[in-house]
Amino acid sequence: MTKKTHRFILLFLFLTSIVFSQQEKRLNYFEVAIQKKSNSLKNEINFNKAQYFFLKKEWDSTLVYSMKQLNSNPDLETKQYCHYFRGFSLSEKGLYKQARIEFNSINKSFQYYYLVNNSIGILFYYEEKIENAIVYFLKAEKEILNHKDENQIADLYANIGTCYLHLNQYAKAEFYFKKDVLLNPKQATKNAVRSNLNIANLYYEQYKDQQAIYYFQKAYILSKSIKDFKLKENATFNMAVVEENRGKYKKALDYRKEAEDWKDSLNNQNKIWAVADFEKKFAVAQKQKQIKVLEVENKLKNTERNSLFFAAIGLLLILTGGVYLYGQKVKNAKTILLQKNKLDELNATKDQLFSIVSHDLRSSVNALKTSNSKLSATLETKNYDELNRLIIRNSTIANGAYSLLDNLLHWAMLQTKQLYFHKESIHLYSIVQQIEYNYKPLLLDKAITFENLVSKNIFIYVDLDSLKIVLRNLLDNAIKFSNEKGKISFYTQEINLDFCDLIIQDNGIGMSHETIKELLTDSELLAKKSNSEIIGTGLGMQLCKQMIKKNSGTLNIESEINKGTKMILTFPKTRTNG
Structure with missing residues (x-):
């Protein structure tokens, strides 16, 4: 591999990570203002839930509750916060066009408008419109200086320097990267590592190898004292590429092995978090079982006391008691x-x-x-x-x-009746939009056209988690049984004031009436049929039917061989106070 190719790898690894790290940090300053606003709106349940999920980085729930708050016609400042919550959440989910619409809905009188300009700049950066990104970053720079928050200012300098580096305007990039370094502490922090990597990449791109290597080594040394496995992996891999370019292949190999170790550590950490979450849920379930056992024991004790009281009467009724x-x-x-x-x-x-x-x-x-x-x-x-x-x-x-x-x-x-159902008002269009985003790679792989034609005015009263499971399974089946360059559509039909139909339609291979009857039959047993139309375990459809029933809904299927399939789900709508 040539040195030029190595340079490309370095830039790809770090220039794409700068903006993401900036997004993770900038909430620290803004969250104080959010919490103050929440304290002043204690009666606004939807706003409090929206800000809570926003700070927890649970973007789907943030979108749902911020929309509910906007539908309640809040004051102008509260609207600004809600539009920012939605824009940021949509940006995190990769829905850049919708995110820009939300950011553009915010008035320039908003106290933290510099965050809006900064976020729009990041959207342009994602879309590789670097010149546009710089315009908005510079706007944010003028506004953010009045707030005197060094962490956010440093992040902004890093973004501006990154954009200029993309445009090969090295002098300007160096100017902002050095300002970023000056604002970051000299001790080992994630920001300090990032700043040194930025400077190193700048010099490396200009073939100023000695200056670049100094900062790469400094970043590597600092990374040893931080706990961010991803940043450790990047800094170590960077050193491997540097040593490879210098012809020191043994050292390069050692660095690559170390980078792989950090990558494994990151994967293990993610697994540990997943296991911890599962253990937490299991502990809650066990505690619930213990409570039920105690309730049964209390009932038994009450029964024993009552038995003593009625013992005398029982002697008189011995014959009846025997029977x-x-x-x-x-x-x-x-x-x-x-x-x-x-x-x-x-x-x-x-x-x-x-x-x-x-x-x-x-x-x-x-x-x-x-x-x-x-x-x-x-x-x-x-x-x-x-x-x-x-x-x-x-x-x-x-x-x-x-x-x-x-x-x-x-x-x-x-x-085992351990699945907890919590019904609430759900904005159906947003949920379908989220499901589409999750399955975008599979849709692209088969060149399938996806249409979300769900009415934006419909709210249904269901459990959010089980609804997502149902829609994911049905969309997965639609993709699986669709042909290349097929089409899948989600749309709604309002039956009456209380119920609406959600229809999932594809133009795939379809199914026979016998298969439809088999799928809709209520049965707890699963079977692997010899009929080639039934593929897989059938577990997903069993799960869908039970969860739809739990949500007071129904499922119907319309299909013909080679003419596609319609999955018709009927759910109760959210009741509004008329």
Whole structure:
């Protein structure tokens, strides 16, 4: 690999990360103002929830509650905050066009308008419109200086310097990067590492290698004292590229191994967080079980006290009691028999489900294993087009296995009644928009056109998490059974004042009436049919039917072979005070 190619890798790694790190930091100053505003609006539940989820970086919930607050016709300043919440959340989700609409809805009288200019500059940066980004960053620079917040000013200098570096205007880039370095502390912090990497990349791009290497080494040394695994990985990988360019391949190899270790640590950290979240939910479920056990014990104690009180009366009714006990014995015997039959049926379902899921998981793992072998061989040949194709294929296989396990987990929680349902008013258009964003790679992979024609005025009264599970499964099926360059549409039909239909339509391979009847049949048993029309475990459809029913909804299917399919979901609408 040539030195020029290495330079490209360095710039790609760090210039794309600068803006993201800036976004993570800038909330620290703004959150004080948000909390003050929230304290002054204690009766505005939707605003308080919106700001809470905004600070927690839960963008979907932020979008829902900020929209509810806007629909309640708040005062001008509160509107400005809500539009900013929405613009920032949409930007984080990659919906740049919608984000710009929200930012443009904010009046210039807004006290923190410099954040708006800064955010619009970042949107232009994402869209690679660097000159436009610089215009808005410079506007933000004039306004932000009045606030005297050094952290945000330093981030802004880094952004401006990055943009000038993209345009190869090195003198201006150096001017702003040096201002950024001066504002950051000399001790080991994430900002200090970032600042040194920026300066290093600037000099490296100009082939001022000695100056660049000094700052790369400084960034690497500082990164040892911080806890950000991603930044550690980047700084170490950067040193590997530098040593490779200098012909010191042993050192380069050591740095690359260290970078891989930091990458593994980052992955392990993410796994630990996921496990911790699962353990938390499990602990809550266990505590609920303990409470129920205590309730049962209290009832038993009350029963014992009452038994003593009625003991005398029981002696007089011994004959009647004997008959009663005999009847109870017969009843209990029937109950035990029914429970045994039910348990046998559940065990059969479990065995069949494990067999099906194990087969599908084994197929996915085997496909991933085979693909990884090809990936290793292709890596040696440095065929980057083939590498990209194999990586995309691996991602698709992993996503399929993850969806199967996710469905299995939710199905098991439904069967054991551990899944918590909380119904609330949901803006249906926004949720469909989020689902489209999550499945954008799969849609692009098959060149499928997606249309979100859901009415923006419809709110339905359902549980948000279960609704997302249903829509994800049905969209995944629509993509799976659609042809290349197909079309998938989401649209609504209002039945009456209380209910509306959400229709998911595709023009794929369709299905027969027998298959539709099989899918809509209420059955707890899963079966892998020999009929080629039924593909997979059937677990996703079972899960969808149960969750739709839990949300007081219904499911109907209209389809013809080779003419596509309509999945018709009926949900209750949110009741409004008329």
